[in-house]
Amino acid sequence: MHFRIGVWLLLVALALPAPASDAPTVASLRRVSVALRADADKSAEQLAETLAALGPVDLPAIFEHWRSATDADRLAASPRRVGLSEVQQKALLLAIKRMPAEWRALLQSLTRPEVELPVRRGAVRALREIGEAHDARVLLELARPSTMKPELGENADEAETSAAASFTEAAVEEFETCVERMLERDAASFEQFGQRFFDADAELRPLLIEAISNRGTVAAVEVLTHLLGKDGELDLLLMTAIGKSAATVAPPFGKDIEEAVRSMLSADSADLVRETALVVGRLEDAEAIQALVPLLGHANRGVRQNAYWSLKRISGLSFAADQKTWAAWLKVEEVWWRDTAPELFDRLETAERPEALDIVQQIARRRYPRHPLAVELARGLSHGDCEVRRLTCIALAQFRSRTAVAGLLVCLDDASPEVRTEAGRALRAVTGLDLPPVRTEWDRAGY
């Protein structure tokens, strides 16, 4: 039994790439240098092939050449120095990429505290160019400010000062762009960074939040929302970052996201409530209206103004910032939604033309709750009468809800040219894309 385990471990050890030494030898550096300058006319791919042929033993030297060629601080310190050409830099990176297991082992070895800061920053830059989702952990270790200065004292003030000194503006930018590129390159990175968020050093967390929010996708909003409420210190930053991401994505968002954000409206901190009041507006969360109306009377002016902005945005109405007016409106809308709307929705598909037209007009006059209302109104798109379908398209254009996109796309193939035209108009209003009412054009645009 012990023998078998021993053999198995031996096999595993052999299968693993040889641990690359992070300090290249002079001879290795020279070999790479000679290979780089051997033929000036070679393309990046050809040069990369030559470099890769040197083997994993020269990988640290290849990395070192690339690192020093892309070190902005070093270049700024000696601007007259002739560096490597873009082709040579690209070739070095391609050569590194051709040895995936080896470069990952090399970068892992660079996470040791004694490795110098410029070298670790070089590793971060390398990940920026070639890193994928499963490199998230290595990145967070490489960028950890507290490991950048191994001589950090136990004194908290001293530690903070040293960390700040080591984590320069350029290093921050490199880290953030690295995270952004990894998220762009591999969508699984969102999950990886989300899972490893609290493994990251405290100084890195705000930067991670900012980098994720810069992506401006639903995935970014999801990751950030899941982090809400886990660290009170970060909640305000997370909320503003969610708002930043959400500003570039068309609503509606998932129920989980809406609920998580909405729950923060009852936070103790006025700053957090103020930002949450704004973010629910960006999410166009109709269910937040109930909580927003009382905020019009909040003691904090910022909270009141942000809540008012969101109410106008969610409802599409412009009442004055008066709590009573909004409360009265909400009550009427809720009663209609609860008592009258269900019957109208049921009759919409089967009613005869005059009644169906009347129902569409009744629904079109409402805006609460906008997205669910648009979902129900879209039933009119499958009505047998083309005039009902046409009017439904016009009404959906006013709702500007992305929930109607699927139904409107179907109407682009409608037998009636009037319906096709109005469906095209509605799609343009909802998506903001100026495309003709032709299905293939919309398919090409990713719809």
Added chain:
Amino acid sequence: MECRVARTRSARRGSVLLIALMVTVGVAMLGACLLQFSASASRAQLQSVDQKRAFYVAEAGLSESIFGMMVGKSGNIGSAESPARFGDGVLWVEALKTEDGRIVLESNGLCGGGRASQSIVVQQHANSIASLGIFSDGDLVVRAGSVIDSYDPDAQLLAGLVGLLPGAGAMSSSGKIGSNGNITVQGAKRSVTRIDGDVTPGVNGTVISSANVTISGSTVPRSAPVVLPPIDVPSLVSQGTLVHMASQALTIATGQHRYDSLTVGAHSRLVVVGPQTMVVGSMVLERGARLLLDTSNGKVDIHATDYVSFGAGSVIDNQQHDPAKAHLYISASRTIDRNGDGVPEAPVTMLCTGAMYATVYAPAASLTLSNGLEVFGAVTAASLVLGENSKLHFDEALLVDDGTGPDDVKLLSWKVLELPEVPLINMRVDPVVLLRLQGAALLSPCDSHQDVEFKIKYISVKGERVVWAGVEAKFDWSQVRSVVAIGRLGDALFGIL
């Protein structure tokens, strides 16, 4: 006997017919009355609808007129003889300038048999560019420990009189900070950032803030982007280069001066006496240099066209502590190597310290204010970074209109007018039908803004300053990057331009 009966019958013959005839006439009369009543009610209803539509057509005329004024037109649309077509009706607007500079807009709307006339009074004004407060055309970053608020200089004066420290107790809570992009407000445990007032990001922008940041106002995005007007650099003859290295203070007397470059050596002192208009190509204050702006007799305007470098520890002092009297207009924008070391220099570097009472306007340059700098006044730049522990106090006196900012139209009053005595209004026929019969063109309101003789001074798309005069309709607006000034026949500016 038989004969009597027959005679009686003969006498009664036709009486039923007479009754029937009377009933028929009665019913016919009743029917005619009902018809008349119904037609009358229907006409009244139609008239009411037309009246309402005419009212809204007149409203649309006012809106179009205001829009025209905001893009530099006179506000006149069409005329009673040649109105503009809007929907099923027609409209025309007359703009009348009052003696106090206000503009009365009278709009007439006609639709079917409906007629309506409305009037509004507006005031056209250009805000002060400094009224933007702390503003960045791009992203704005506020580093940890910064304080941004505003103050009323009059209240400050009062506070000083009662023995408080200068500025203490006079700060109000309406600090203005905004951008056309995102705003990032950073804070740290031991360097709390405090902003008293609203933080207004761009239309699609957001405010990113973290713990240890306090914002007293809202963070709602602006509804429309702010267009920064270009700097109008005065044309002056250059007096060459001015380098002052001596320890003794050098004084530039009141007047207008232009230098290709101005350098104040380390720990040297330069006094600029107002009223002063100074244009410099590059302006360099070396380490510890001191620039004293003597604004006791008038304001000092400094235009830097190519490069600004305020070295570490340099100081800009305004004798009167009034930012409205010290303006630094920076039109520099190029990041190039200026000293031949191979490293490009940013167009503006501000490492000065202490308190600076001035308005800084650099619409084309990125600006980073040094850590710990305290500014009283306003700062506008293409992109702006406020260094750690910097303090910016917006002077509320800068909200006063000085004509340097973007155009704005303020609505003062609205009323419904008596219908004017115009043939088209007096004839109660459908104006569209009538005018078509007369062969009128019936242009849309946007094509009916009246031609006016006007003069315009503008920066062209090529960046050149151009003055143009002629009929407004013939002017090619596509050549304009930004307007410096507009004058129409009858305006005071028309003669000056």
